[in-house]
Amino acid sequence: MTAYSLLGASKVRLPDQPYGLLLDFLVEQFPTISRDIWQQRMQAGKVLDAQQHCLLPSEPYQSGGLVYYFREVPEETKVPFTERILYQDEHLVAVDKPHFLPTMPAGRYVEETVLRRLMVRLDNPDIVPIHRLDRLTAGVLLFSVNPSSRGAYQRLFRERKVFKCYEALAPALPDREWPYRHSSRLEPAQPFFRMQEVPGLANSDTVIEVCEQYGALWRYRLYPVTGRKHQLRVHLAALGAPIVNDPLYPHLQEMAAYDDYTQPLKLLAKQISFVDPLSGILRSFKSKLDLSL
Numbered sequence: 001m002t003a004y005s006l007l008g009a010s011k012v013r014l015p016d017q018p019y020g021l022l023l024d025f026l027v028e029q030f031p032t033i034s035r036d037i038w039q040q041r042m043q044a045g046k047v048l049d050a051q052q053h054c055l056l057p058s059e060p061y062q063s064g065g066l067v068y069y070f071r072e073v074p075e076e077t078k079v080p081f082t083e084r085i086l087y088q089d090e091h092l093v094a095v096d097k098p099h100f101l102p103t104m105p106a107g108r109y110v111e112e113t114v115l116r117r118l119m120v121r122l123d124n125p126d127i128v129p130i131h132r133l134d135r136l137t138a139g140v141l142l143f144s145v146n147p148s149s150r151g152a153y154q155r156l157f158r159e160r161k162v163f164k165c166y167e168a169l170a171p172a173l174p175d176r177e178w179p180y181r182h183s184s185r186l187e188p189a190q191p192f193f194r195m196q197e198v199p200g201l202a203n204s205d206t207v208i209e210v211c212e213q214y215g216a217l218w219r220y221r222l223y224p225v226t227g228r229k230h231q232l233r234v235h236l237a238a239l240g241a242p243i244v245n246d247p248l249y250p251h252l253q254e255m256a257a258y259d260d261y262t263q264p265l266k267l268l269a270k271q272i273s274f275v276d277p278l279s280g281i282l283r284s285f286k287s288k289l290d291l292s293l
Contacts (some may be wrong), residue, residue, distance in 0.1 A: 001022070005008065008071050009048070009068040009069060009105075009163060010068070010069055010070070010071055011066055011067065011068045011069070011173060012029065012040075012067050012069070013064070013065075013066055014061065014062060014063055014065045014066075015062065015063065019061035020061060020132070021057070021058070021059065021060060022055055022060065022061050022062075022067065023035065023038055023039065023042070023057050023059070024061065025061055026038045026047075026067075026069075026096075026133050027237075028066065028147075032170075037072075038057075038062055038113060038142070039057045041069065041070070041072070042054070042055055042056050042057050042059075043056065043057065045125075046069060046070040046072075047067065047068070047069045047070075047235065048067070048068045049065065049066065049067075049068070050065075050068070052105045055067065055266070057073045064183070070105070070110065071105070071110055072274055073108055073109070073110050075113075076108070076109065076110060076111055076112055077099045077108070077109075077112065078112060079098075079100050079105060079109075079112045081098035081099065081100060081101055081261075081263065082098065083095045083096060083097055083101065083114050083117060083118070083141075084288065086097040086140065086285055086286075086288070087130075087285055087286075088145075089120075090121075090139065090145070090146055090277065091144065091145065091146045091153070092142060092143065092144065092145065092153065093118065093122070093127070093142070093143045093145055094140060094141070094142050094143075094285040095139065095140075095141050095143070096116070096138070096139065096174070096270075096274075096287050096288055097114055097133055097137075097138055097140075097141045098138050098263060098289070099136060099137070099138045099261075099264035100136065100259070100261060100264065101113065101114055101135065101143060102114070102135040103115060103131055103132045103133055103135070104116075104130050104132070105176045108252065109135075111253055113129075113141075114129070115127060115129060118143060119231055122145070126145060126146070126147055127143050127144070127145050128143065128144050128150060129141065129142070129143050129144075129264060130142045130143060130144050130150075130153050130154055130157060131157050131162075131186060133228070133269055134191060134230070134248075136247075136258070136264070136265040136267070137265060137268070137269060138264070138267070138269070138285060138287070138289050139166070139268045139269025139270060139287045139289060140269045140270070140271065140272045140285050140286065140287050141269070142272060142285070143253040151160075152277040153277065154280060155213040155276060155277070156274050157227070160225070160226075161274060161275070162272060163223075163272070163273040164223065164224055164269065164271070164272055165221060165222070165269075165270050165271040165272075166221070166222040166223075166224070166232055166267060166268060166269055166270060167211075167219060167220065167221055167222070167243045167268045167270045167291055168219070168220045168222060168232065168236060168243045168255060168266055168267045168268070168291070169217055169218070169219055169220075169243065169266035169291050169293065170218065170236050170241040170242060170266070171216060171217060171218070171240070171241045171242070171244050172215070172216055172240060172241070172242060173216045173218070173240060173241050175259060176239070177210055178208070178210045179207060179208060179209035179210075180207075180208050180209075180210070180239075181205070181206070181207050182205075182208060182235045182238070182239065183202040183204065183205045183206075184197045184202055184204055184208050184234075184235070184238065185197065185198050185199065185200040185203050185204070186198075186204045186228045186229070186230075186231060186234060186272045187201060187202060191252070193248075193279050194248055194249075194252065195228070195229055195230045195231075195234050196234070197234060197238050199217055203226065203228065204223050204225045204226050204228040204231045204234075204235070205224075205225035206219055206223065206225065206226075206231060206235045207223040207225065208221070208222050208223075208224055208231060208235070208236075208239075209223075210223050214293060217244070217293065218241075219269075219291070220236070221239075222235075222236075224273070230248070232267065233246055233248065233249050233267065234249055236249075237249035237250040243266055243267050244265075244266035244269075245257075245263045245264060245265050245267055249263075265293075266288055266291050268287060268290075268291050269287060270286065270287050271284065271285065271286045271287070272284070272285050273285075274279060
């Protein structure tokens, strides 16, 4: 039986009520899920306590405790693209994430995520993404596979010691001088999953340059100084060059656009580089994917 990482799990606090077994509470709390299914989940290691211990069907109920569980999406949509492992050692795994594949469980995706695929592929429940990419964005994504060294790599991102280069295809901006640095304040918008620029002190910063010109479309390189949600997509849209096939910016499109595999968002995390905090060696991982016109 495999115990999963708590990353991506849902949780519930056990109320002060009389139950004989934890299983009894789960069946009553979630009436749409049968007792048999809860038993299967518990036996598969998908119900855990805060210490990541598997909670079996015989587990007694303990008021006030925290229980973590992994959702299962009936008939989860298969994502017909496969992540590619670029590098692997005892601390890190670098993968090329394809478009349309989520980094970790959320919404209607649980098993069809890079995280859960890697857990199975590498038989390692301790894998954790060190950073994230949007589901629609492709490119280099780093995972920690060793809890003992995880904090050192996570600290690199918190302290902005990681060089990141993205590429994007977007409309031409011939009247602007390049390279260009765009700074603005980003805050949540409506619907909740969008972001917007608002007046105020800047909290997002991107350096942009042009690397190729194809008439009405240009290939841009983007170097995010900060790492705000949807930062690159909002910044290019604000400049009048929304990324090709972006269903969120500048205007929200129909939901069907999110899953049109023939029209991927033309945004790619092309390269990540940093000085390894353990060895002192410069590491650089480059995507083997490319943005076609």
